[in-house]
Amino acid sequence: MNLLTILDPATIDWSRAQFALTACYHWLFVPLTLGLALIMGIMETIYYIKRDDFWKRTAQFWMKLFGINFAIGVATGLILEFEFGTNWSNYSWFVGDIFGAPLAIEGIVAFFMEATFIAVMFFGWNKVSRGFHLASTWLTGIGATLSAWWILVANAWMQHPVGMEFNPETVRNEMVDFLAVAFSPTAVVKFFHTVSCGWMTGAVFVVGVSCWFLLKQRNRQLALASVKVASITGLVATLIVMFTGDQSGISIAREQPMKLAAAEGLRQGGTQAPFSIVPGIEVPGMLSILATHDPNGYVPGIDNLLQGYTTPDGQTFPSAEDKMARGRKALAAFTDFRTNRLSDPARAAEARAELQANVDCFGYGYIQQPADLVPPVWLVYWSFRLMVGLGSLLMLILIAAWWLQHKGRLENARWMHYAALAAIPMVYVAGQAGWVVAEVGRQPWAIQDLLPLNAAVSQMSPTGVALTFFLFVVVFTALLAAEVTIMCKAIKNHQA
Amino acid sequence: MIAPFALLSRIWHFYRDGFRQMTWGRTLWVIILIKLFVIFVVLRLFFFRPALAGMDEQQKGEAVGTALTR
Numbered sequence: 220m221n222l223l224t225i226l227d228p229a230t231i232d233w234s235r236a237q238f239a240l241t242a243c244y245h246w247l248f249v250p251l252t253l254g255l256a257l258i259m260g261i262m263e264t265i266y267y268i269k270r271d272d273f274w275k276r277t278a279q280f281w282m283k284l285f286g287i288n289f290a291i292g293v294a295t296g297l298i299l300e301f302e303f304g305t306n307w308s309n310y311s312w313f314v315g316d317i318f319g320a321p322l323a324i325e326g327i328v329a330f331f332m333e334a335t336f337i338a339v340m341f342f343g344w345n346k347v348s349r350g351f352h353l354a355s356t357w358l359t360g361i362g363a364t365l366s367a368w369w370i371l372v373a374n375a376w377m378q379h380p381v382g383m384e385f386n387p388e389t390v391r392n393e394m395v396d397f398l399a400v401a402f403s404p405t406a407v408v409k410f411f412h413t414v415s416c417g418w419m420t421g422a423v424f425v426v427g428v429s430c431w432f433l434l435k436q437r438n439r440q441l442a443l444a445s446v447k448v449a450s451i452t453g454l455v456a457t458l459i460v461m462f463t464g465d466q467s468g469i470s471i472a473r474e475q476p477m478k479l480a481a482a483e484g485l486r487q488g489g490t491q492a493p494f495s496i497v498p499g500i501e502v503p504g505m506l507s508i509l510a511t512h513d514p515n516g517y518v519p520g521i522d523n524l525l526q527g528y529t530t531p532d533g534q535t536f537p538s539a540e541d542k543m544a545r546g547r548k549a550l551a552a553f554t555d556f557r558t559n560r561l562s563d564p565a566r567a568a569e570a571r572a573e574l575q576a577n578v579d580c581f582g583y584g585y586i587q588q589p590a591d592l593v594p595p596v597w598l599v600y601w602s603f604r605l606m607v608g609l610g611s612l613l614m615l616i617l618i619a620a621w622w623l624q625h626k627g628r629l630e631n632a633r634w635m636h637y638a639a640l641a642a643i644p645m646v647y648v649a650g651q652a653g654w655v656v657a658e659v660g661r662q663p664w665a666i667q668d669l670l671p672l673n674a675a676v677s678q679m680s681p682t683g684v685a686l687t688f689f690l691f692v693v694v695f696t697a698l699l700a701a702e703v704t705i706m707c708k709a710i711k712n713h714q715a
Numbered sequence: 716m717i718a719p720f721a722l723l724s725r726i727w728h729f730y731r732d733g734f735r736q737m738t739w740g741r742t743l744w745v746i747i748l749i750k751l752f753v754i755f756v757v758l759r760l761f762f763f764r765p766a767l768a769g770m771d772e773q774q775k776g777e778a779v780g781t782a783l784t785r
Contacts, residue, residue, distance in 0.1 A: 286743065291743075312767060338730060678782065705743070
């Protein structure tokens with residue numbers, strides 16, 4: 220009996236909805252942690268250099284907000300690991316060795332680093348030297364950032380699996396090159412893009428809260444100084460987001476061309492491919508430049524990827540049907556190997572060789588029709604525009620905030636105060652939209668080309684998964700409400 | 716050079732005094748403890764039993780291999 224015919228499609232849908240919900244909520248807390256860690260580190264460094272108590276009090280205020288966000292957000296990511304084991308057990312076993320190493324390192328090194336230095340950061344004022352306290356503040360941020368590194372290494376591996384070999388005996392991918400996994404170009408670009416997005420989030424949050432103080436004519440000195448630090452930090456972060464976004468585009472064009480085609484809604488590709496600003500408005504040749512850094516670069520569209528294509532320089536790429544045929548061969552060889560590995564070693568060896576020859580298309584063996592390889596185009600297309608559009612708007616808001624502060628006109632620019640406040644939800648929406656592009660854009664794959672979701676999911680009742688989905692909605696919403704309430708109270712009650 | 720016992724004592728007092736002097740941090744710790752209880756006791760014990768729990772490595776490989784080739 221075929222795996223696909225015995226799986227209830229609702230199980231896949233509820234499992235992916237639950238994972239998406241958990242990841243989205245988790246990502247509400249993480250970027251602010253990363254961003255505030257950088258900004259409070261900079262502020263405490265200024266205090267250390269200038270020995271001015273004003274900067275100490277300013278750093279302490281932002282540390283308090285960091286602490287609230289950290290406390291509410293901590294451990295929300297653990298639920299994702301529960302879901303791996305329960306809802307995605309085939310996937311968890313299939314990737315075990317590759318995922319195990321980065322996540323174990325993340326758990327041991329980064330978690331303990333954070334847990335140790337965060338205590339010194341909060342409890343250590345006037346108890347440890349200023350230098351040791353400053354080091355602890357920075358190490359808290361570095362610990363959080365290192366956590367992000369290992370999580371993003373694991374995510375990057377799913378987008379572009381490298382440094383491993385599939386062992387049909389254990390049914391696991393086994394790591395053969397740790398450095399290839401830990402420092403794959405996909406992981407490096409993803410890390411800097413994601414972390415700089417977090418820095419941008421922190422900067423926009425600080426500018427927004429500071430502008431609220433100015434709107435209420437309170438804590439003026441703290442607000443102006445904070446805008447100065449945060450707007451510059453935010454602009455530097457924005458430049459890094461843009462640069463790494465560009466590098467990410469090149470990487471996606473090479474490794475996940477379907478995601479790029481979906482993000483552009485590009486059915487038929489070619490050279491001098493246009494970039495769609497919104498449907499009906501295009502910039503000729505721009506997509507080729509973004510995807511290949513060459514106006515004449517070839518970018519395949521969705522139909523090209525499904526039907527197969529040849530680039531102008533003569534490189535031929537197989538159709539979806541060809542890959543599915545190779546996938547079925549790999550799957551048949553895998554079955555053959557498992558059936559004969561004890562009874563007929565010679566036949567098992569032949570099957571293993573056949574599997575290895577087609578293992579790069581293993582996941583295509585579970586694909587029923589080529590159309591299943593196309594992610595939801597409208598969602599990826601509009602999420603990409605939301606991410607880039609809001610990101611550009613946020614950059615303008617940060618420039619305006621810096622300029623007005625620099626010219627001494629920020630205090631009276633009420634429109635700027637409102638714009639900065641509106642920027643806070645915007646930066647979160649932009650970050651979430653970015654993850655939608657990254658994750659929905661790679662559907663149907665749990666691991667690119669190797670394991671689609673319908674093979675990765677556990678066989679379980681959809682009712683149970685639906686129940687925990689709604690349980691999570693309640694738990695996470697309660698946590699978010701607690702965060703917003705406590706955060707607002709801390710901001711409202713603050714008197715510098 | 717600080718003796719190991721004195722060092723441990725200083726660390727203990729550092730944390731103890733820090734926790735005692737907390738103000739708004741107390742609310743956060745309550746939230747953290749409730750959250751950890753929900754995650755590790757309610758969710759983990761009642762809702763998230765790993766599908767391959769109770770199997771040894773070989774059995775897990777067999778189970779996943781069977782699921783992937785069925």
